[in-house]
Amino acid sequence: xxxxxxxxxxxxxxxxxxxxxxxxxxRLASSRDYFDxxxxxxxxxxxxxxxxxxxxxxxTMNWISAAIAxxxxxxxxxxxxxxxxxxxxxxxxxxxxxxxxxVPTGRVPGxxxxxxxxxxxxxSVLLMALATNYVxxxxxxxxxxxxxxVYTVWLKRSTPQNIVIGxxxxxxPPMIGWAAAxxxxxxxxxxxxxxxxxxxxxxxxxxALYKSGDYSAAGVPMMPVxxxxxxxxxxxxIYTFAYLAASAAPVFIGLGGLVYAVxxxxxxxxxxxxxxxxxxxRAGDANAAEDELYAVRAGDKAARDLxxxxxxxxxxxxxxxxxxxxxxxxxxxxxxxxx
Amino acid sequence: MSNDDTPRRDEAxxxxxxxxxxxDSVTLSPAEEAARKRRNRMIALGLVGFIAxxxxxxxxxLSTNYNSGPGG
Numbered sequence: 546x547x548x549x550x551x552x553x554x555x556x557x558x559x560x561x562x563x564x565x566x567x568x569x570x571x572r573l574a575s576s577r578d579y580f581d582x583x584x585x586x587x588x589x590x591x592x593x594x595x596x597x598x599x600x601x602x603x604x605t606m607n608w609i610s611a612a613i614a615x616x617x618x619x620x621x622x623x624x625x626x627x628x629x630x631x632x633x634x635x636x637x638x639x640x641x642x643x644x645x646x647x648v649p650t651g652r653v654p655g656x657x658x659x660x661x662x663x664x665x666x667x668x669s670v671l672l673m674a675l676a677t678n679y680v681x682x683x684x685x686x687x688x689x690x691x692x693x694x695v696y697t698v699w700l701k702r703s704t705p706q707n708i709v710i711g712x713x714x715x716x717x718p719p720m721i722g723w724a725a726a727x728x729x730x731x732x733x734x735x736x737x738x739x740x741x742x743x744x745x746x747x748x749x750x751x752x753a754l755y756k757s758g759d760y761s762a763a764g765v766p767m768m769p770v771x772x773x774x775x776x777x778x779x780x781x782x783i784y785t786f787a788y789l790a791a792s793a794a795p796v797f798i799g800l801g802g803l804v805y806a807v808x809x810x811x812x813x814x815x816x817x818x819x820x821x822x823x824x825x826x827r828a829g830d831a832n833a834a835e836d837e838l839y840a841v842r843a844g845d846k847a848a849r850d851l852x853x854x855x856x857x858x859x860x861x862x863x864x865x866x867x868x869x870x871x872x873x874x875x876x877x878x879x880x881x882x883x884x
Numbered sequence: 885m886s887n888d889d890t891p892r893r894d895e896a897x898x899x900x901x902x903x904x905x906x907x908d909s910v911t912l913s914p915a916e917e918a919a920r921k922r923r924n925r926m927i928a929l930g931l932v933g934f935i936a937x938x939x940x941x942x943x944x945x946l947s948t949n950y951n952s953g954p955g956g
Contacts, residue, residue, distance in 0.1 A: 572912075573919045576926040609944050613937060668934060676941045 560635065560702070574657075578647040582630050582658055583623025583665070590860065591622040591718045597863035598719030598737055600871040601800060602726035610676050614725040617673040618718050621685045624665035625692035625714065631658035632697050636763035642756060662693075673725070681725040688717035702764070705771035712745030713738075719863070736794045743788040744859050747781045747820060751852035754778070754829035755845035774829030781851070785820035789813045792862055796878065801866065803876040808865040812858045819851040 595618040599611055630637065630648050638649035647653040653661075666689050674682035696711030719737035724730055753760055753767040754777055760767040768777040792809045795801035801809065828848035869875040912920065 572916050575919065575922065579923075579926070607944055607948060609940060613941060616937075672934075672937060672941065675938065675945075 560632075574647065574652045578652045579661060581647050582627040582653060582661060583620075584626030584630070585623075587626060587715075588619050588622050590856070591715070592619045593860060594737075594741060594863050595619075595718035595722040597866045598722030598734065599726050600722075601719075601733070601737075601866045601869075602723045604727060606726045611726070613676040614673060614681065614722065617669040617676070617685060618721055620665050621669040621673075621689050622718070624662045624669060625689045627658050627662035627665065628693040629697045631655045631662065632693075633701070634658075636702075636765060639763040640756075640759040642759055673721075677725040678728045680728055680730065681721050684717060684721045684724055684730075688714050688721065691717075702766070705766050705768045707766070708749040709746050712742050712749070715745060716741035733795070733798065733800045736791065736798065736800070739791045739794075740788070740862065741859065743784060743791045744855065746784040747788060748852065748855040748859075750777050750781050750784075751823065751848045751855060754781075754823070754848040755852075757829050769829045774827075777829060778824045778826070782820050782824045785817055789817060795866070799877065802869045802874075803878060804869050804874055805862070805865040806878060808861045812861050816851075816854065816858050819847070819854055822847045823851050 592615055596615055599606070599614060630646055633643075634646075634648040634655055637643035637646050643649070648655055648658050666686075670682050670686045670689070673685050692711070692714035696707065696714055700707040700711050716738045719741070720730060720734045723734035723737065750768050753769050754774060757767065757769040757774070761770045768780065789809075792813055796806045796809060826845075826847035828845045
């Protein structure tokens with residue numbers, strides 16, 4: 546699909562034939578190309594939140610098993626990313642932000658990306674089961690399945706709610722980390738899950754607001770493309786309230802101490818300010834050219850700022866948990882108990 | 885049980901690459917061969933790493949179970 550039309554009919558954008566650019570061209574794929582298939586930037590946040598979940602969980606864990614569990618979470622996320630890149634090669638080739646990825650450029654054939662993904666997924670789940678427990682391995686397997694099948698194959702091309710529901714896949718890592726350490730899923734793990742789950746819509750839609758032309762050209766029914774920029778800005782604000790409520794929850798159940806409270810409330814206030822700024826802006830309304838990831842039209846600066854800060858805020862929240870539970874800096878707030 | 889409509893093996897048409905002119909092998913350029921060798925080395929490293937992790941996991945689990953004693 547190369548024109549600017551968007552297929553919003555039931556079933557959404559049709560899956561185009563995979564690119565065959567590798568045929569007739571030299572096969573010079575390097576290990577770096579295969580590493581890029583695993584979406585290393587996404588993997589970084591996944592590893593970080595997974596580690597925070599593991600460290601914040603009660604009890605002790607052998608550090609070698611813990612390191613292997615984190616490696617499994619990283620490789621599992623990479624496997625899901627590789628599947629996504631293979632399946633979405635047709636739309637990645639259209640979008641400026643993604644057209645240089647290994648599959649659309651033909652450096653890695655789609656069939657090899659699928660095989661790479663399958664081997665990595667299987668290896669990570671098996672190793673997780675051996676190193677920790679079946680609950681963590683099962684959650685890891687389900688999160689890979691959810692990202693590959695539910696989000697990539699089903700939701701992404703068919704509904705503007707794609708990243709709302711699909712965001713669950715990215716929310717699993719702290720829950721998996723928690724399960725790796727304890728062998729079970731508790732209220733704390735569910736709250737950590739809900740923080741990332743509710744963070745995903747404002748984060749993704751902020752990007753979609755200033756990259757709507759890209760998504761429109763590719764036929765992906767992201768919220769600004771399907772419902773318009775104004776509706777998206779309002780929904781960003783609504784989800785921001787829900788996200789801030791979820792991010793404050795660890796303080797009230799004793800999972801987060803003073804450091805976390807400052808990060809959640811102070812950082813949350815700035816998050817809300819930026820979300821209100823997006824709501825009041827005309828982000829996504831203009832129709833000018835788009836270039837690099839952080840290069841935006843003047844009217845879209847508010848959305849770009851929220852997108853960038855949202856990543857920082859999530860990282861700060863989980864860093865606070867790491868500092869409190871991993872470095873012994875937990876200071877319980879009066880009347881709110883302690884972990 | 886026989887079926888007269890089914891062609892016998894010697895009557896069926898078989899595709900012969902040599903006859904059809906299709907190449908029966910792929911010739912790689914020196915750059916492609918070097919890239920393939922690099923990829924193969926990475927696959928070998930990955931396999932060795934995976935085996936090492938399985939071994940390490942087994943040792944850790946055995947020692948943990950041993951240290952926890954017969955009562956668990």
